[in-house]
Amino acid sequence: MMLGKYQLVSKLATGGMAEVYLARADGPMGFTKALVVKRILPHLAEDPQFVEMFIAEARLAARLDHPNIVQIFDFGEADSTWFLAMEYIDGLNLRVLAKRARAVEVPLPPACCARIIASACEGLAFAHDSRDPELGVPLGLIHRDVSPDNILVSHQGAVKVVDFGIAKAADQGHRTQTGVIKGKLAYMPPEQLRGAPLDRRVDVYALGMVLYELLTGHKPFDATTEASMVQAILHEPFIPAEERQPDLPVALRSILERALAKDRDQRYPDCRVFQADLERFMVSTGEPVGTWHLAQLMRRVAALSEAAVTEPIPGYTPGRNTPAKGTPPKGTPPKGMPSKTPAKGTPPKGMPSKTPAKGTPPKGTPPKGTPAKGIPSPQEPRPELVKSMERPAPTIRTPTIRIPESEPHPEPDEPSVRQRYGKHLAAAAGVAVLLALTCVARRDEAPSPKTLAIHEPAVSAPRATAPAQQQPPAPPQKAAEAEPAPVPPLEPPVVATPAPGENTMETPAGAIASADPSVIPPAQETMRPESAPGTQNAPGKNSSGKKKTYRPVNPNPVPPINLALAQARQNTGIVEFRIRPYAIVWVDDKLIGQTPLTPLELPAGKHTVLLINQEMGKRVTLRIEVQAGKPYILKHNLGTE
Numbered sequence: 273m274m275l276g277k278y279q280l281v282s283k284l285a286t287g288g289m290a291e292v293y294l295a296r297a298d299g300p301m302g303f304t305k306a307l308v309v310k311r312i313l314p315h316l317a318e319d320p321q322f323v324e325m326f327i328a329e330a331r332l333a334a335r336l337d338h339p340n341i342v343q344i345f346d347f348g349e350a351d352s353t354w355f356l357a358m359e360y361i362d363g364l365n366l367r368v369l370a371k372r373a374r375a376v377e378v379p380l381p382p383a384c385c386a387r388i389i390a391s392a393c394e395g396l397a398f399a400h401d402s403r404d405p406e407l408g409v410p411l412g413l414i415h416r417d418v419s420p421d422n423i424l425v426s427h428q429g430a431v432k433v434v435d436f437g438i439a440k441a442a443d444q445g446h447r448t449q450t451g452v453i454k455g456k457l458a459y460m461p462p463e464q465l466r467g468a469p470l471d472r473r474v475d476v477y478a479l480g481m482v483l484y485e486l487l488t489g490h491k492p493f494d495a496t497t498e499a500s501m502v503q504a505i506l507h508e509p510f511i512p513a514e515e516r517q518p519d520l521p522v523a524l525r526s527i528l529e530r531a532l533a534k535d536r537d538q539r540y541p542d543c544r545v546f547q548a549d550l551e552r553f554m555v556s557t558g559e560p561v562g563t564w565h566l567a568q569l570m571r572r573v574a575a576l577s578e579a580a581v582t583e584p585i586p587g588y589t590p591g592r593n594t595p596a597k598g599t600p601p602k603g604t605p606p607k608g609m610p611s612k613t614p615a616k617g618t619p620p621k622g623m624p625s626k627t628p629a630k631g632t633p634p635k636g637t638p639p640k641g642t643p644a645k646g647i648p649s650p651q652e653p654r655p656e657l658v659k660s661m662e663r664p665a666p667t668i669r670t671p672t673i674r675i676p677e678s679e680p681h682p683e684p685d686e687p688s689v690r691q692r693y694g695k696h697l698a699a700a701a702g703v704a705v706l707l708a709l710t711c712v713a714r715r716d717e718a719p720s721p722k723t724l725a726i727h728e729p730a731v732s733a734p735r736a737t738a739p740a741q742q743q744p745p746a747p748p749q750k751a752a753e754a755e756p757a758p759v760p761p762l763e764p765p766v767v768a769t770p771a772p773g774e775n776t777m778e779t780p781a782g783a784i785a786s787a788d789p790s791v792i793p794p795a796q797e798t799m800r801p802e803s804a805p806g807t808q809n810a811p812g813k814n815s816s817g818k819k820k821t822y823r824p825v826n827p828n829p830v831p832p833i834n835l836a837l838a839q840a841r842q843n844t845g846i847v848e849f850r851i852r853p854y855a856i857v858w859v860d861d862k863l864i865g866q867t868p869l870t871p872l873e874l875p876a877g878k879h880t881v882l883l884i885n886q887e888m889g890k891r892v893t894l895r896i897e898v899q900a901g902k903p904y905i906l907k908h909n910l911g912t913e
């Protein structure tokens with residue numbers, strides 16, 4: 273789906289007033305860029321107050337250029353709604369990070385928690401100190417909605433504050449309704465609940481709440497209702513963090529006491545002073561804790577989460593018992609699982625994608641919670657890269673491609689349906705009350721090397737694959753360990769004659785499927801490398817030695833793979849992706865799109881394919897080698913990972 277000039281690839285989250293999408297911008301000469309597009313929820317797009325708030329976010333956030341604040345690229349109106357385009361953060365928000373860490377029993381080290389909050393302090397302090405570029409006067413900008421959802425940690429360990437949606441500059445005070453509470457209740461200091469004028473200390477308090485949660489895994493109050501939460505924030509002392517976490521360093525207890533003081537005069541006066549205390553604590557530990565350490569933490573959590581999710585689930589029935597997004601199945605032993613190769617780099621560079629096949633889920637609407645109907649059971653075969661060609665090929669060869677490690681990959685956040693504590697405080701006699709509030713995964717060590725079996729498709733006519741389908745696939749990891757050989761090129765392709773209604777994605781290893789037209793998307797385009805026809809270039813490079821770029825080919829209608837091949841250039845091959853149940857596909861760090869996709873034209877040579885299924889918590893890296901003039905079908909069942 274397009275929004276303005278942006279291709280929306282998949283939804284990352286639905287917030288209180290907007291939807292957040294992973295998106296891609298395509299430019300001339302194959303230029304592409306992955307980014308995030310945030311657009312006002314349809315039912316709010318006609319509400320002038322929300323539109324104004326959204327536009328205010330754009331105006332304010334666009335002024336902020338700081339490493340700890342998500343950068344805004346663009347802002348505009350399209351399809352009767354407003355949107356923001358911003359930097360894509362390849363990582364997790366703190367809510368998800370803490371949840372996943374808990375699920376796999378990876379403690380968040382106090383020093384790492386301090387590092388995260390100190391970095392967020394730095395970003396917020398920058399915002400607080402920002403000045404009008406023309407007048408030079410302080411803007412009086414405060415965030416007012418700091419929460420674990422609005423602080424992101426990238427896989428590279430960068431900490432970024434997002435969502436200045438309700439940020440308010442001092443000079444905009446007249447535009448804000450008196451008594452309206454915005455932000456998330458649990459993170460609001462007393463003065464915000466009382467509807468008092470706010471200053472930067474509101475963000476100090478909220479950050480203190482986030483720190484408390486990171487350190488203890490709990491909120492400082494045990495309130496179960498909004499009213500009791502308000503009561504507790506206003507009048508009750510918070511539960512001492514050491515009661516929740518007895519071994520909490522004393523210095524951090526003191527820091528929490530000061531950050532969470534009900535009386536803001538007793539609180540840190542600003543985020544810089546707060547940050548300074550956190551930095552002192554980190555220094556006192558005698559160990560450095562920086563970006564690299566956060567990246568390590570992210571990798572560990574991601575790796576264990578992935579391992580947990582991929583553990584065979586007793587009684588698992590695809591389509592019914594699918595574990596929650598990013599949540600390891602109950603009973604999965606989290607300890608002792610192998611850690612995975614660290615993620616490195618950021619994949620977000622995109623390239624044009626394709627149109628979904630008939631009868632397949634549309635882009636941006638991945639199946640919720642459960643795999644698509646017909647997903648193979650976990651016992652079913654490992655991924656296959658199956659070549660195809662329009663002739664029967666009765667024999668099967670299974671050379672393997674070793675996949676030495678996982679590559680960095682984006683791990684889109686879990687879609688969150690959060691409550692927006694939106695509205696209406698009735699402030700009365702010092703006690704305000706309330707509220708109509710609503711709206712709402714690498715490898716540290718060498719992982720088991722993955723092997724991608726490349727089968728010379730033994731495909732005869734429509735249904736010649738039955739015997740092979742009954743064979744369980746050989747464990748590819750073992751094969752890889754035994755054969756750490758260089759990646760072999762793929763064999764000449766074979767395309768099977770389709771059988772009506774056949775879905776070949778479950779075909780076991782060694783058996784090539786048929787090229788069922790129903791799974792070949794009638795997409796609008798494939799990709800073609802920007803290199804001179806007929807030239808043989810180094811893998812990943814064009815004839816001038818520069819990094820390859822890609823451009824869409826085959827305008828409407830898009831041919832099936834064999835036709836795409838016929839139109840391909842001499843030094844390229846065609847790869848079709850058949851991924852179960854679906855995945856966001858990156859090739860060579862370029863975002864392709866979400867399956868189903870039309871066949872992709874790739875330069876001959878080796879390529880890295882990254883498959884991400886956020887709902888299943890899966891991030892799989894595959895290495896493939898493409899030969900010029902040949903079509904391939906990359907089959908992978910994430911359900912059997």
Ligand SMILES: Nc1ncnc2c1ncn2[C@@H]1O[C@H](COP(=O)(O)OP(=O)(O)OP(=O)(O)O)[C@@H](O)[C@H]1O
Binds near residue numbers: 292361435
């Ligand atoms: N630039 C980004 N890169 C990656 N993920 C992002 C980005 N911006 C937002 N997200 C994801 O989307 C979620 C919601 O974002 P955001 O808080 O900006 O939306 P919102 O609609 O303003 O939500 P709310 O107003 O309810 O706080 C974040 O928690 C994060 O997981």
